[in-house]
Amino acid sequence: MNYLSDTAKNFPSSGIRKMFELAQKYDNLINLSVGEPNFQTPIHIRDAAKKALDEGYTHYCPNAGLKELREVIAQKYNKQLGASYTYENVIITVGASEALFLSLAATLNIDDEVIIPEPYYPNYEGPIALSHGKIVFVHLDKNNDFKLNPYDIEKAITPKTKVIILNSPNNPLGRFIEENDIKKICEIAKRHNLIILSDEVYDHIMFDENKFFSPAHLQEMQEQTIIVNSFSKTFAMTGWRIGFLIANKEIAAAASKLQGGVVSCVPTFIQNAALTALESPMDSSNKMVEDYYRRRDILIDGLNSIEGIKCFKSTSTFYAFADITAFGKTSEEFCTELLLKAKVVCVPGSAFGESGEGYIRLSFANSDENLKEAVKRIREFINNAK
Structure with a gap:
């Protein structure tokens, strides 16, 4: 057998x-x-986890995570993006990897297509396979330093397309998608009523006075954008396994329900450490x-x-x-x-x-x-x- x-x-x-x-x-x-x-x-984050353990943060919490952490994340993004998120838009996850899985499991039906610019982060494949979606690659031009052409995204769209994954700043390329190109891709997504899954785990690591730009910087795209981020890179917390997603309330609620069947919740003492990371100077x-x-x-x-x-x-x-x-x-x-x-x-x-x-x-x-x-x-x- x-x-x-x-x-x-x-x-x-x-x-x-x-x-x-x-x-x-x-x-x-x-x-x-x-x-x-x-x-x-950083030591103040480690100390926060120890303190939380001593204070009894060793029990279950809501599937979506501690309300106080979700509120701080919402406030942070509201300030950065001019958005109006609440804690109900935020789900705390086991790293960005689970945030990717929950986002795709909450939105894909069988054979729905996901557009991914390529070269690409290979861990996108697993969640799409588990959700029974299909990947459509958009091959970037190595003769142009792999710069993304938004119109290549539009040419890849079919009636089965549901999601566009943008990884900016990008692993493995070490470059980001410029603001004008993000705006053009958002126009395409609006025209075809598509979700943009924006993988932003390197958003803090920018060089040469460049500024990060998210699809959710555009108010009209906030309903159609899922932000995936993590504490791993910005705060050197890779082994803590804590990340989050931000989405419209319908997608967030579905992701929270799925979270209940996957891991229940992220350990609460780790969430307390993440809260300290966000509330402390950078x-x-x-x-x-x-x-x-x-x-x-x-x-x-x-x-x-x-x-x-x-x-x-x-x-x-x-x-x-x-x-x-x-x-x-x-x-x-x-x-x-x-x-x-x-x-x-x-x-x-x-x-x-x-x-x-x-x-x-x-x-x-x-x-x-x-x-x-x-x-x-x-x-x-x-x-x-x-």
């Missing part, structure tokens, strides 16, 4: 995790593969961005000094997406050899879709010393291969 469902058998695996798992077999590695801040969660988070800014230049300037590698300067996130086509290898071959011979771990661009082939993703959420050593090792690896 075959005990596995078709969904389980066909569930997509992550190319990011594949490299991460391979790296566990070796020592003396510089790991630039996983998108995780190399900072400890000094620690801003300092992290300053460090990423410096580290971006260390890594990308270093890569561009190596013959054969081309890498545009990331405008956001902590990722570099480097062109390695000059070496005549697939991105997976290049990454595997780099790991085995140079002890540097990165992710093949093919893990992010076929448009990413010929590229590698490297994270500069690492120490200055490690980044300099990684550049040195990559240079030696390439020189030795000549």
Whole structure:
């Protein structure tokens, strides 16, 4: 008897995790593969969790999360976006990953189509598969530094289209979608009555005085936009597994109901820590961005000094997406050899879709010393291969 469902058998695996798992077999590695801040969660946030535990925050709460945290998130976005959200628009989730799942499970019917610009974050595939939707990729032009053309989105729309996923700032590309292009995509979504699922987990990590722009900045789009965000990147809280979604009240209520059947609720002491993160000054988070800014230049300037590698300067996130086509290898071959011979771990661009082939993703959420050593090792690896 075959005990596995078709969904389980066909569930997509992550190319990011594949490299991460391979790296566990070796020592003396510089790991630039996983998108995780190399900072400890700020002490005042950790202390808040300890205090909450001592005060008895160890019980269930409503599926949607603590009202006080949801209210603070709503207020934050109202101030940023000029919106009128209430706590009823906000659902606290187990990281952005569950927020993605709940958003898609709440909105997709069987065979509904989801448009995704590609290269793309591969963990979008799983929630869509579980919701029995279908992905329609819009391939970005590598000759134009993968800049999104809004009209390519419109050309991909069919009568089955339900959702457009926008990931800005973008993993793996390290760039954001500019305000004018967001506005054009919103016009398209309004014209075709589509939902925009806006993955904004890197919204705080912007460089060169660039400003983040959300589809929900447009008042007329707030009913049709689902915002997904997380405390992981902004506050170095990846292992805490806490995120949230913001949506119209109908979608939010459905997501809350689904949450009850998935995890019941996020642990309340973790929610208290997240509340402290939002209510405290952003000094620690801003300092992290300053460090990423410096580290971006260390890594990308270093890569561009190596013959054969081309890498545009990331405008956001902590990722570099480097062109390695000059070496005549697939991105997976290049990454595997780099790991085995140079002890540097990165992710093949093919893990992010076929448009990413010929590229590698490297994270500069690492120490200055490690980044300099990684550049040195990559240079030696390439020189030795000549």
